[in-house]
Amino acid sequence: MKFEPLDPALNEITGQIVDAAYQVHSNLGPGLMESVYEKCLSVELKERELNVQTQVQIPILYKQYSLDANLRLDMLVENSVIVELKSVEQMLPVFEAQLLTYLRLSGKRLGLLINFNVPLIKKGIKRIVL
Secondary structure: OOOOOHHHHHHHHHHHHHHHHHHHHHHHHOOOOOHHHHHHHHHHHOOOOEEEEEEEEEEEOOOOOOOOEEEEEEEEEOOOOOEEOOOOOOHHHHHHHHHHHHHHHOOOEEOOOOOOOOOOOHEEEEEEEE
């Protein structure tokens, strides 16, 4: 399966998201609940005039049915980049699998997995492309 190259604008958007995550982390540090980071990151991104949606519902398409399985993206930025937030001691493979599934189900190609519970935020950011 061959994918088209990513739109270069997506790199600009992800750069803004990463920079905003740095700002939030440097102001708050690690150790807070994921919901706090979500609200603060949303503020940072909106201040950068990016379109941000939080807790976006994703329907499950199964056969001819659209099912509400209560799957929610933490953030969708500019209707193109999924941001999955964590505040955990250790990142687990299931978090990457979760983001990959969200990308596949939503038809988006680019996602960021950001764990705020790290001493250095750069160690807590993973970019995933479908």
